[in-house]
Structures are given as C-alpha cells and as structure tokens.
Amino acid sequence: MTKSRIKTWLLMLPGAGTLLSLVLLPLSLLLLFSLVTGNQISLSGALSFKNYLNIFKQGLFGPLMWKSIRMGLLVTASSILIGYPVAYGLAKVVKPRWRNFLVVMIIIPFFTSQLLLIYSLMVMLQSQGPVMTFLALFGLDPTRSILYSNTAVYLILLYQFLPYMVLSLFSSLVKIDDNVVFAARSMGASRRRVFIDIILPLTAPALLSGIILVFIPVAGSFVESNLAGGTKGMMIGSLIDSNFSVSLNMGRGCALCVLFLLIMSVLTFILQRAIRYLERRRL
C-alpha cells in the first residue's frame, strides 16, 4: 500500500468507525435483540420468535402501523401539493431580492426546537385559542377544539415537515433554465403539459428526497401523537416507545422496531421505483 493510500484510510477511520459502530452495528443487533424475550438483554438464554408471535397475538401492530403509514402518506401528499406551487413561486415568480429573504424564513424551522413548533401549534388550536376564537365568528362553539385528535396530529406534522419538502423542491426548481419552460410554452404546450413533461421529470430526484425526508420521519413519529393526539392518537411510534418507557419490554420493543424498519424499507423501495418511472418520462 502506498503512503497516500494509508493516509486516506487514516482520515476515513473516525468517520467510518462511527458509521459502523454507531449506525450499522446497532441496527443489525436490533434483529438479534428482538429474539430475546423479556426485559433483560443477555444472550445466554434461548433465542426464539416469541416476541413476534406475541406482537401478532396482541393485534395492535397491524392497525397502528397502517395508521402511521396512512398518516405518513397523507402528510407527504399534502406537502407535495403545497410544496410544488410554493417552491415554484420562490424559484421562478418572486423577485430575487425577496427570494433570499423568503427562503431564509423557510429555513428557520430547521434551527428551532421541534417541541417548540409542536407547542406553538397547540397554542393555536387550543380551545378559546386564536383559531377557535376566529371560527366562533362563524358560529362554532369556541370552547370546543380539534386539539387532542388525529386532525391536530396531522396539522402539527404537516407544519413541521412542510419546510423540508419546499426546500428540497426549491433547490431543484431553481436550477431549471427559464428558457426551457419558455420554449415549451411558445411551442404551444399547456401549463399542465409543461408541468408533467418538463418540471416533474427534472425535479423527480428532489421530489424523491423530499418524500423520504417527510414520509419516513412522519411514519415513525411519536412525540406529536403523545402530546396532541389525545386518547385515540396512538401511532406505531407510540407503541414502540411504550415498550421502553411504560411497560419495559425491550425485546418486544426491538421486534417492533425490526418490523417497522422492514415495512418502511419496502415502501421506500416502491416509492423510489415510482419516482424513477416519472423521471424516465423525460422527452
């Protein structure tokens, strides 16, 4: 090995070591720990699939996983529907002087505590809060509130993750040459056609990374539903969390994590394929 080769390896050592020992190893060991029953983690006992059997016997996993996936898809779809026009407006319509300011505003949530974002939306939605006071003008009862419901959880998640989608789409839209759109329009393509045949294929990679940045964390969220979901707000994340914070059954918690990761990987793979298909439609 040459000297420069050795130097490369030395430089990579801390980062690669971190990746191996603090990401890949813990995640693969989850698989092993999920086979240990009870709360004591030792590998001396027999390994078995009891945890998985218990999970399916309990019957909570299916409905809650389905609910989390639905919530993830709903929030992702909403953020795409809102994100495209807003990102397009930022990239192509607003004046450059304003653009910088407006993009900086979108970045602010990244630098703010997730809990404070949740909290500020809870203040908005609480009974007799600003939203309910406003709705009272239209004859609704201001002491009632949608806080502590699935709608509140949906709004909070959308509020938290919309900026990710907007920024992701913006960074791609801003690179599209205006003349491409001009050319298509002047040759008679409708706005819809321009979007489907030009903008969508060109922004497909950014759309994919936006989807991954929104869908996976939303499906795995538990803080939002614990704080604002009320009694029926439980999601798969809350179920996983409860095995560690309430009922202390770590083996089962690990098994739930494994099932969750498995299903999410399959879904991500499918989404990836779907987006690749969109990209290939480029003329």
Added chain:
Amino acid sequence: MRKRAPWLKLMMVLTYLFLFAPIIVVMVMSFNTSQYGTLPFVFTTGWYQRLLSGVGLGKATWLSIWFSFLVTLAGSLVGILTSLGLRRLPETWARRFISWLNLAVIIPWLVLGIALLMIFNFVGLGRSYTGMFLGNFVCVLPYVVMLVYPALMALDKNVEYAARTLGASPRRTLVTIVLPSLLPAILTSSLMAFMVCFNNFVIQYYLAPFGIRTLPMEIYNLVRVGYKPDINALATIMILVSVSLVLLVNKLGYGSKKGLF
C-alpha cells in the same frame, strides 16, 4: 419571467401564514397577562421575570448548551477529517459512503435511539453521558459531511498544486490554503450541528442518564403537563436565537444561493 400568477402568490401567502402565525402568536402571548393565552391582551413582562428567576430551566439550559458545544466540536472535527478522506476516494465511493452515513438522519431517531440504547446496555454503558454524547454525535456527523464535502469538492485544486510546487508541505497547504477557504462551510455546519444537537429531543430522551434532564426534555414535560405562559417566554427567546443564527448562516453565503440541502 415576470408573471402575475395571482393564485400562486395567494398560496404562498397562505403557506407562510400557516408556518409563522403560530410562532408570532406565541411571541405575542408571552407578553400577555392572561394565564391561559386568551384575550383580552394586557401587556406584562412578568413571564420573563418568572422564567429568568430560575424555575429549574436555567440548569437544563446550561447543560444543553455545554453538551451541544462538545458534540459540535467533535462532530466538526470528525466531519472535516472524513470530508478530507472522502475527497481522496473515487467520487462514486464517496457518494455511497455519504448515503450510508445519512441513514443516521433518515431512520427515525426513535429507532436509532432504541438501537443505541440496546447496544449501550449490552456493553454495560447503559444510560450515561458518554452514551448520550455518542448518540448525538452520530446524528450530527452527517450534517457536517453533507455541508463540508461539497464545499471541499468545489475548491480549485490548482491553488493547492501551486502551493505544493512552490514548496509548501502538505500540512502547510492544508492549514493555509484548504481550511481557510472552507471556513464558511465549516462555520455553517458547526451552527447546524449545534442546533441539531441542542434540539434533539428523541435521542436525549432515550440516552440521557436517569434523573438528568436536558432542555428539550424539560420542555417536553412542561408541554405535557399543560399550558404554561413561561414556555411562551422561553419559546420567544429560543426562536429569536434561532432566527439570529439563521441570519448568520445566510451572511456566510449559505441559504438560497448555495442551497443548504
């Protein structure tokens, strides 16, 4: 392209309203006398006095600041080393390495936190400061590499070659040429790393030693117990800090021009 696009602008206005109305309402409410954030509005600074007189939040705040500072230091150092190493690898390998590293960001922190807790329990570390440090460190590292590596790749290599042919040692080239031109990227990534660590509730919730509460954990408890106007005051201060950091990052040239993501 100067179009009017009225519906598009309306959509943007509504979106920004959705994103910022709650923050502004919280800021306004932090100066309101009412206990429950209801109208009418009567001005007071009482909640700030109560907050600053220290209800236990002071201790957690200092812990979070110090802790995030250490994590940022380690994350930036290792992130820079990793980026320098990645530059020496073929670009496809480097890209692949980064996408593996990004797993720490993409996988829900709930799952990563649990995986780390299990392995720490297994090796006998358990819930500890060391464990919490390592957990936050691994969440911060991808952000540093994500920002520093592209900046490193964008540097003109000829300047370094020139320095080398003029007799500068590799170390001298690194210190006088490469690191100074990376400074904006390094500062931006450090700020980003600091905020990610400072606000990382989930990892800290799983890995913090028993009985120790960082600021996000304190806020979680306050929010769960119910509406408390001192959170408004705290939120206002924290959001103002965030806004000034974002403006600083923007001054460093990041944001809309180079794209933070």
